Amino acid sequence: MRTAISPLVVKQPRTLKDALRMLRDDGPLTPLAGCTDVYVGLNFGTLRDARFLNIWGLDDLRGIDVRGDVLRIGALTTHAEIVRSVLVRRRLPMLAAACREVGAVQIQNRGTLGGNIANGSPAGDSLPVLAAAEAFVELRSAEWTRTVPFGEFYTGYRKSVMRPDELITAVEIPRVEGAQWFRKVGTRAAQSISKVVMAAVRASRPRIALGSVAPTVVRARSTEEALAAGGAIEEAQRLLQDEISPIDDIRSTEAYRRFVAANLLMQFWTDTAPRGRARPGVNRRTR
Ligand SMILES: Cc1cc2nc3c(=O)[nH]c(=O)nc-3n(C[C@H](O)[C@H](O)[C@H](O)COP(=O)(O)OP(=O)(O)OC[C@H]3O[C@@H](n4cnc5c(N)ncnc54)[C@H](O)[C@@H]3O)c2cc1C
Numbered sequence: 087m088r089t090a091i092s093p094l095v096v097k098q099p100r101t102l103k104d105a106l107r108m109l110r111d112d113g114p115l116t117p118l119a120g121c122t123d124v125y126v127g128l129n130f131g132t133l134r135d136a137r138f139l140n141i142w143g144l145d146d147l148r149g150i151d152v153r154g155d156v157l158r159i160g161a162l163t164t165h166a167e168i169v170r171s172v173l174v175r176r177r178l179p180m181l182a183a184a185c186r187e188v189g190a191v192q193i194q195n196r197g198t199l200g201g202n203i204a205n206g207s208p209a210g211d212s213l214p215v216l217a218a219a220e221a222f223v224e225l226r227s228a229e230w231t232r233t234v235p236f237g238e239f240y241t242g243y244r245k246s247v248m249r250p251d252e253l254i255t256a257v258e259i260p261r262v263e264g265a266q267w268f269r270k271v272g273t274r275a276a277q278s279i280s281k282v283v284m285a286a287v288r289a290s291r292p293r294i295a296l297g298s299v300a301p302t303v304v305r306a307r308s309t310e311e312a313l314a315a316g317g318a319i320e321e322a323q324r325l326l327q328d329e330i331s332p333i334d335d336i337r338s339t340e341a342y343r344r345f346v347a348a349n350l351l352m353q354f355w356t357d358t359a360p361r362g363r364a365r366p367g368v369n370r371r372t373r
Contacts, residue, residue, distance in 0.1 A: 106228040115139040120196035161200025180266035200254040206244040213303040214285035217295035224256040243301035264289030265358040281338040288358035299330040323348040
């Protein structure tokens with residue numbers, strides 16, 4: 087069985103300090119969090135790594151709290167814990183909505199926010215939320231702690247600024263003003279990877295982020311600017327279709343993704359319209 091880890095090296099740090107020291111002195115080591123992505127990679131033979139660092143037991147990386155006015159979520163916090171969190175549901179409901187859409191309940195109980203970020207799939211459901219929320223990723227090594235704006239974290243398809251001797255330790259999210267909105271369009275209710283996923287905030291400067299339409303999660307800056315300037319939603323839809331770069335793959339076609347992204351933008355704008363201005367007749371089904 088290819089997922090058996092017995093022939094592989096798995097280091098078991100007891101503390102975060104130990105883990106960071108092992109990454110520095112005994113690396114390269116691939117962190118194991120909930121393993122929901124790692125085991126798929128091992129099973130399919132796409133992950134060749136043989137030396138792992140099991141961080142699952144590091145409780146310092148768990149938990150959700152508010153520090154000052156910043157929501158802080160530990161990297162090992164699972165999707166299920168995020169869905170259940172009153173703090174998240176109050177301050178960042180679009181993240182609770184996104185985590186509720188990740189896989190099915192088994193995956194939500196094991197998969198972590200840090201794993202979703204580090205895995206870096208452009209279809210990762212939490213990623214548009216973190217982009218629209220202008221979150222920060224906290225990275226730690228044995229020597230330093232640094233905080234990277236989420237918008238600067240990814241450098242390309244599944245590539246990021248994270249170094250091999252660093253771990254994601256937490257995500258910090260400043261207060262988000264405005265109405266939050268999230269939709270995932272996939273094939274079925276559970277276990278489906280998104281064809282298009284959008285998170286957005288309706289404020290004087292709207293924020294719109296999408297997944298599965300480019301090599302990384304993207305902010306739709308031109309679309310945001312047009313809406314902030316009072317432009318028509320139909321014009322914003324045209325701009326959005328121009329500024330994304332979806333591809334054809336086994337899950338969907340490029341043309342379908344552009345079409346759906348424009349529909350989602352309209353749905354966002356309609357759902358979050360000030361009372362009395364909502365347009366009737368918009369299709370709210372996302373699957
Ligand atoms: C059946 C199934 C359905 C799924 N459905 C969805 C879905 O609907 N939406 C979605 O977004 N994802 C989905 N996933 C993917 C996966 O569950 C998520 O990406 C999950 O959040 C990964 O978290 P994990 O803790 O399991 O990561 P792991 O598998 O443990 O790790 C993933 C990667 O991140 C690295 N890593 C993990 N934690 C850290 C850290 N703290 N610091 C540095 N590197 C780290 C690992 O080394 C590895 O490279 C699905 C997976 C499966 C198997």
